[in-house]
Each structure stands twice: as C-alpha cells, then as structure tokens.
Amino acid sequence: MITWRALMQPHRIVLMALFIGMIIWCAVALRWDWIPQYAPLAIQGLWRTIWILVVTTVLGFLLAIPLGLAQAVGPWYLSAPARIFCTVIRGTPLLLQIWLLYYGLGSLFPQIPWIRGSELWPYLRQAWPYAVLALTLSYAGYEGEVMRGAFSGVNKGQLEAANAFGMPRFTMFRRIWLPQAIRNVLPTLGGETILQLKATPLVATITVVEIYSVSSRVRSDTFIVYEPLLLLAVFYMIIAGIITLMFRRIEKQVPGR
Amino acid sequence: MDLILETLGLAKSAELLSLSPPGWGSNLLRGLANSLQIAFGAFGFGLVIGLFGAYGKLYGGVVMRDLLAIYTTVIRAVPELVLILILYYVGTDLINQASQAMGYGRVEISGVVAGIWVLGIVQGAYSTEVLRGAIQAVPPGQIEAARAFGMPPLMLMRRVTIPAMMSFATPGLANLWLIATKDTALLAIVGFSELTLETRQAAASTRAYFTFFLAAGALYLIVTLCSGAVFARIEKWARRGQRSLRSGER
C-alpha cells in the first residue's frame, strides 16, 4: 500500500498539484450542466452494470469449476468438449459472441411461432438474459482455463491421503481439492473480474441500459462528446479500484501456504 | 461437393459465403485483412511503447516512473471500448488542432492509422508490464557483465537484454497479440469496416445471421489457432539452449 510518507515526496506533490489543477480546469472549462438531468438515469445504469458484473462473475465461476475439473482430470469425452469450449470462447471476440446470441437467436424466433406463446417469452423479449448468458459463458471460458491449472496444482499426496482414510469422493472434492484450487486462483481472480468489468459496456450494443449506454444517450441528446466519456472513465476506474481492494482483503483473510 | 452441401442444407450458406458476388465472402475477407493489418500495427506500436515504458519504469527517474504508473493503471482499469471512443474522437481532433496551430493544415488520418494508434496505446500499457517483468527476469549479472565491458546502452539492449528476455516475454506477448486481434472487433462501434462490422452488414443485408456470425467466428478462430502455433515456435526458438521448464511439471 502507498503510505502517507511515500506520497509526500516533492515530485509527487508537484504531480498532485498538476493533477488537481487539471481537474479544476476540467470542472470550469468543460460543460457539466447536463449532469443533474441525467443523474437518476446514470445511477440506474451504474446499478445495472454492477448487477450484471456480480451475477455473471458468480455464475461464470460456478460454471468454470466443472470446466476446469473436466479438463484437469476428466475422461476424454468430458475434457475434449470443455477444451473446445474454452478455445472457442477465448479465440473469438466477445462482441461477436454477444451479437450471435442476441441477433442470431432473434432471427430464429419468427420461424418458431409457438415460442411467442410460451412462458419464457417475456424473458426472451428482454435483452438482459442474452447479456447475462454471453458474459457468463465468456467468464467461464477464461476462468475454466485458469481453474484447470489450479486443480492440477493441488498436491496429489493430500488427495491420496484422504482417499486412504476412506473419505467419500465428493467430501474430498469439497473439503480438500476445491478450497485449495480456489486459493491457487485467488491472486488472478481480481484481475479477471476487472477484465469482466471492462467487458460489460459491450452489452449496450444489444439495448441493455447500463452506465455506458447512459453516456451514449447524453452524447446523442446534447451532442456533448468528451465530458460524459471522461466521467464514465472515472466511474470505471473507481469500480476497478474497489474490486482490487476487495480482493486484497479477501486474499489477506485466506491463510497462505 | 455440391451434393454434400445440398444434403446438409448448407447450399444457401455456401452461396452466401462464396467469394464472388452475390456471395459476401470477399467482403468478409477484406474485413479480415483490415482487422489483421490493424492488429499487427497496434501490436507493433504497443511493443515500441512497451519497450520504452518498461525501460522507463525500471531505469527512469522518479517522475517518469510515476507517470508511467498512472498510464498503465488508467489504461488497464478503463474498458477498451470507452478508451477507443475517447482516443478516436479526441486524438484526431487534437492532432488536427495542433497541426493547424502550427500552420500545416489538416492531417488526413485514415481509419487504419486511427485504429492502430488507438489500439496501440491500449496495447502499450499491457506490453509495458509484460516486458518489465521479462527484463527483471534476466539475470542481472549478464547485464552487469556487458556494462563492465563498456558496452554502450543501445547495443546492450540489442545484444543482451532483448535476446535474454525473449523467452520470458513470449507467452505474455502471445497473449497480447490475441487480445489485439480480438480488440479490433471493437472498432466496429466507431464504424470502421473490419471483420465484425463487415459481418454485421452482410448478416443484416441477407438476414442470414447465423451463417455470417459463425463464419466470422471461424475466421477469428483460425487466426487464433494459427498464431498460437507460430508463437509456440517462437517460444521454442527463444528458449533454445535453456533447460526445459515444462519437463518438471508432469
């Protein structure tokens, strides 16, 4: 962590003064009169961004566990599909995946008339289920690869010992294997979550109203280009900072090796 | 061949993807060429920034180090999409204003150059970190020895540091190259006709969304797999003479 003393070096004071000067210049010289009008919308958007981020990382991680396990120790008929899934997800742009899911599936609906009468239809009409699905699969694809390494990295001797004591296989997985694998990936998890945060604005292209799309709305309504984008960048930096701090705290609470 | 396609119900897709009109294949390939050109340029530009950035972070003055830390932190925390929009609009605007202030008139910035410069700046932040780690992994004795023989700094970089760090940097750089190819898709949002935008236009014009998106996905995947193979060879070459790191693993 940066200490107070480290901040108080002369060149840093100059840098900070310059930085504060820049902020004051931005506040005075640029146009911010649109903020009060769009603030409620922005807060809604921010909430939606965080909601999507949390839901997709949790679901994605849950999906990554079987993917990693299948690749690490699974028989070929499980490990091959898992490996192909991870390769395809990691090898193609997320934007393309989102569009394929949303517009590709959308183009099928007119050919399947009964779907509009089904109970699922109110959800299929919304954009967010597609956004959540696409981002979840993407996170699972990247994290599944990481989990593969994490499962292989657990000391085999421990598993053999548990086996020798007659521990049931699932208990062994739950009490010994999984916790250690998660501890192995913990240092990378924060970074992966920030990458996921940076992927969320892409869902604005399929009409999900999150914080990025609010800035587009401001731009299209008022023709102010830079100010909403700058503010948006600041928002993302704050969220990324919070994620970093959160994972640092979690990491501290987990006992080391 | 035709018979096989017919039986699989793929005849229409094959027609849509054929290289000559009315097929859209040539449009997709032109988009792919644009994407690769930008990815290549941005990766190269990023490497140049990264090399200077890494040296600045390791050997630069205190101010330089702090500024570089701000650069890498900001770029890595803000979504590429937002950065692309800011750099795309602000960047060209600033360059034009600067050039007009100096009396040169307007600078033509083609879409490709704008794309390279925007993605290059993003890539630069990541390669700074990759290269910094790689340089740090070079045994300091080797660099000190070269210094002791009075090797000038540039030659030292060319003859000692870069060859020695290659093996440490290659996996990270391979990853960055893949990110570069995938990030070109984001330029579709600013209307640059790379593969993803060409795909969407073809799909929208023909209503064959699945055909075109899957075809584009396959193209991206081919690029990924091919570059994976190329980088594996580069890594093998960069590691020549070193003890294999993999043998101990399994």
Place this chain on the structure above:
Amino acid sequence: MKLKKLLIASLATAVLGTNAATAEEVKIGIAAEPYPPFASLDSSGKWVGWEIEVIDAVCTAAKLDCVITPVAWDGIIPSLTGQQIDALMASMSITEERQKTIDFSDPYYNTPAVIVADKSMDISATPESLAGKIIGIQASTIHQAYANAYFGDAAEIRVYQTQDEANQDLVSGRIDATQADSIAMADFVGTDAGACCEIKGPVTNDESILGRGVGAGVRKGDDGLREKLNAGIAAILADGTHAEITSRYFTTSIYSE
C-alpha cells in the same frame, strides 16, 4: 523488428497523406449501416442507393472531389466536428437541436416519420395507442427525440445503434413497434423479412423535433463548403437529375419546397 518497419511505414503514409490531401478532396460521411433504399453496402463491397447517387450528382454539379466515408451513425457528428469527415449526407434531418452544433445545407429530401408494427397488432401512431408497448428506435435520431417526448411516459423505449437492428427485433417480436422514416420503412415492409409488418400511419408532425427535411451537415462556420453543396443541390433539382434518380427508386417525389 519487422513490426517496427511496418509501423514506420504506416506512420509515413499518414504524414505523406497530409501533403496529398491538398487537392479539393471532400470526405462525405455516411452511416456505416444498411439503410435501404438510401444507402447500403452490396456484396461486392460498394455503397449503393438513392442517397449515394444524389451525393455523386451533387458533387459532380458542385465540382467537388468527394470521397464517401462510412462512420458509425451515433458518432457521425463528433466525426464531423473532429474533422474526420468534412460533410455528412446520411439522411440527417435539419433540426434546431443539431443546428446548435453543426450547420446544414438546404434540404434535398423530406419525408414524414411513421410507426411500423406487426400486422396483427391494433396500433395507431398515437401516444394512447402505444401506451404499455415497447418501441424500438435508432439512437441519435429525430425519432429518438420524438419518441422520448411523446411516447416516453407511457411506453418503453428501446434504443438501437442502427435502424436495421430495430427492424430485426420487430420481426423477431422483441419490440412491438418502431418509429422511423416513411420511405425506409416502406422499403422494409416490402421485403420478405418485413412482410410480418405494416406501416400504421405517420406520427403527428412537430417541426421543432422532426425538423424540416434532410440536409447535408457541415462544420459550424464552414460556409464555403455549405455554399458549394447548396449550389450543387440547387443545380440537380433544377436540371432534373434529382427527379431522374428519384424516379428510378420511388414512384412519387420525395422532395417538396
């Protein structure tokens, strides 16, 4: 090292490009999306349509060396003010709001805005009839401004980056209606894909939002180019070129004083 060479080469092209651009080359921005029958990309990679032909005719009449430059619709005004393009001719209506940021030439066509919905839906173009419905509109258009002002209280407005995506979702049933330009929509409902839907009627005109026809946009104060474009538009209207192009695409005139 090869990469560096490539980079230097591309930078050199950029710099050399500066010198070459001293001839009177005018970059005309169009929206990088299919917008038939006005502008769309054909399978050989060429832009075709009514508006493309009009651009050619205007430039020939005004003796301008025009280069058609596709840019994203919702960034077309920033591209103009940021000097990536010199003028835009992308079916953009002349509105008071936009005139605060850019200048417009004289109009070269004008058409009403209409509501389109599924044939089976009993919808008319009134706020009462659209209450509780989902209306899809393209971002940064007069239709977005209009829908927000007139329908936004009672209906859900869903924002798309291109009109084509809104049309696609209308076909798939994800939205109930869309508001857009009457000619583009007449073309759409005439295609196989748009056969599900029909034009339900024009919306009540509000010139302060819907504007007074479509004109070419130029940067504020760029009167030289604006005058030239005006002269070109006047010339093709006077010598029958405009009518000739129109007759090849439409059965009725789409220009009125």
